[in-house]
Amino acid sequence: MGARTAKVALQKETGASKKRLRVLLSITLIATLAFSLLAGCQPKTTEQEALGSEQQAPVAQKVGPVTFTDDLDNEITVEDPQRVVATMGSLGMIWELAGGTLVGISDDVDTSSNYYQVSSDVQRIGDFTSIDLDKVIALEPDLVIMTSATTGRADTADQLGYKDALGAAGITAAYFTVTTFQDYLRMMNVCTQITGRIDLFRTNAADVKSNIETTLSLVAAVSGSEKPRVLLLTTYSDGVRVQNTKTQTGSMLSFLNTVNIANENPSLLTDFSLEAVLEANPDFIFVVPMGENSEAAQKHLKELTSHPVWGQLGAVKNGDFFTLQPELFLYKPNERWGDAYEALFNYLYMVQEA
Numbered sequence: 001m002g003a004r005t006a007k008v009a010l011q012k013e014t015g016a017s018k019k020r021l022r023v024l025l026s027i028t029l030i031a032t033l034a035f036s037l038l039a040g041c042q043p044k045t046t047e048q049e050a051l052g053s054e055q056q057a058p059v060a061q062k063v064g065p066v067t068f069t070d071d072l073d074n075e076i077t078v079e080d081p082q083r084v085v086a087t088m089g090s091l092g093m094i095w096e097l098a099g100g101t102l103v104g105i106s107d108d109v110d111t112s113s114n115y116y117q118v119s120s121d122v123q124r125i126g127d128f129t130s131i132d133l134d135k136v137i138a139l140e141p142d143l144v145i146m147t148s149a150t151t152g153r154a155d156t157a158d159q160l161g162y163k164d165a166l167g168a169a170g171i172t173a174a175y176f177t178v179t180t181f182q183d184y185l186r187m188m189n190v191c192t193q194i195t196g197r198i199d200l201f202r203t204n205a206a207d208v209k210s211n212i213e214t215t216l217s218l219v220a221a222v223s224g225s226e227k228p229r230v231l232l233l234t235t236y237s238d239g240v241r242v243q244n245t246k247t248q249t250g251s252m253l254s255f256l257n258t259v260n261i262a263n264e265n266p267s268l269l270t271d272f273s274l275e276a277v278l279e280a281n282p283d284f285i286f287v288v289p290m291g292e293n294s295e296a297a298q299k300h301l302k303e304l305t306s307h308p309v310w311g312q313l314g315a316v317k318n319g320d321f322f323t324l325q326p327e328l329f330l331y332k333p334n335e336r337w338g339d340a341y342e343a344l345f346n347y348l349y350m351v352q353e354a
Contacts, residue, residue, distance in 0.1 A: 063196040070174045071148045071183075072160075078172060078194055081143035085136050087159055088128045088147045089115045090332035091176060094187055095145055097204045097335055099197030104139045106131065115331070133162055137169050148175035180251045181337045185209060204335045211338035215345050216255060222349055223257045230258045231282040231315070234330075235301040236290045242268045249288060249329045249344075256344055258284075274309040281314055284348065285321045288329045322347050 065079040084102050086092030089109035092102055093116070102119040106128040109115050123139060126132035128147065136144060144166055146159045159175075166173045176187050185205050192201040232243040232250050244262040245254040253260060261280040262268045268276055289301055301323075304310065315321055327333070328340040 063193070066190075066194045068174075068190045068193070071177045072175045074175065076172060076174045078143055078174075081141075081172075081194065083139065083141045084143045084145065085125060085139055085141040086145045087125065087131050087136070087162075088145075090178060090334065091145050091147060091187075092117065093332075093334055094178070094184065095191055097200065098188055098191030099195040099200050100191060103141065104136060115334075128159070131159060131162065133165055136162075136166070137171065141171055144171055144173045146173055146175050148177045149179075178332055179246075179248050181208075181212060181341075184332070184334060184337060208335060208338045212341050215338070215341045219257050219345060219349065227257050227259045228283045228348055229261055229281070230284045230286060231261050231277055231280070233285070233287045233304075234290045235287060235298070235304065237300075239300055240272055240304055242272050243288075244269060248332070249286065249324065249340075252341055252344055253286070256341070256348060258348065274304075274307055274313075278309055278312055283315055283318075283320060285313065285315045286324055286344075286347070287322070288324045289326065290330050320347075 063080065065077050067075060067077045070076055082101070084095060084100055085104035086095055086102055087106050089106055092105040092109060095102065096118050102117065102122050104123045104125045105117060107124050107126060108128050109117060110124075111127075123135065125135040125139070144162075146162065148160065163173050163175075176183070178184050178187055188201055188205040192198055192205075230253055232247070232253060234241045234243060242262045243250045243260075244266075245251055245260050250260055250262075261277070261282050265276060265280055268280075287301060287304075289298060305321075310316060313321075324330075325343070328336060328343060333340045
């Protein structure tokens with residue numbers, strides 16, 4: 001502990017129709033809490049102590065066949081797969097973060113997902129919404145990692161129908177749905193078991209989990225009895241869509257002790273209107289621009305913010321409208337989930353500079 005106790009400064013702000021509380025955490029408080037919380041999360045024996053001081057770079061453990069249940073409840077058995085294809089950019093990145101290599105990946109790794117790849121000479125096998133199955137089979141993979149999500153851009157991503165064709169070709173396919181950090185953690189656990197890189201599970205999953213837990217502990221320390229009310233929007237090429245707590249960012253906001261007004265007003269999910277938003281009076285508004293045509297998404301965002309009702313919203317008047325970074329909130333942040341949680345925490349509970 002320091003020579004003096006860190007203090008929490010509380011700042012009251014008046015909204016359009018009610019008062020709410022904003023919390024300003026001192027740097028000392030954050031440092032003190034983060035240090036104490038992280039210290040409690042540290043393992044008694046570090047990886048380096050377990051491996052010995054002479055071994056600086058952990059290597060894959062020798063593993064035999066690994067059996068797991070994928071997200072479609074299929075029981076899958078694989079043994080040291082070397083020719084792996086991923087039919088979604090984010091899933092391919094998870095496999096690489098687990099120490100695996102790829103021979104094929106979907107085109108969105110280049111065109112929209114903002115992910116990177118470390119494997120060399122990786123073939124493209126079509127967009128994740130329209131996989132070229134012939135290209136996949138031609139690569140002679142011993143494992144294909146696919147998405148079990150049935151919706152994507154324009155509700156057209158559906159890879160479930162490929163399983164029988166791959167099975168007929170003698171190719172193992174495993175399906176995953178990664179929407180939340182918990183999904184990411186589960187998939188990383190499976191992938192690192194297959195690769196034998198348990199050290200990478202600690203680096204890219206367990207440590208990230210500890211960071212998120214620290215952020216959530218800070219929320220518990222500073223949030224008041226009244227939960228912030230939030231509106232989460234996406235602007236895409238066809239217009240504006242409201243997100244509830246079942247989405248990637250909606251789930252994070254829920255863990256950060258907020259109330260999503262779409263859960264209280266489900267009609268907003270199908271019939272969005274600023275008049276209904278004005279009546280619901282959210283404390284915060286978050287927007288994620290998305291879609292293949294970012295120019296069209298920005299156009300709809302501009303139309304939204306220029307609407308006469310927009311300026312009447314309390315969140316807008318108070319400066320609590322934020323456009324979120326696509327790399328953390330549109331695409332799967334993978335090993336940066338902790339950064340995404342921290343960014344939302346700052347928006348919700350730290351006083352923003354003018």
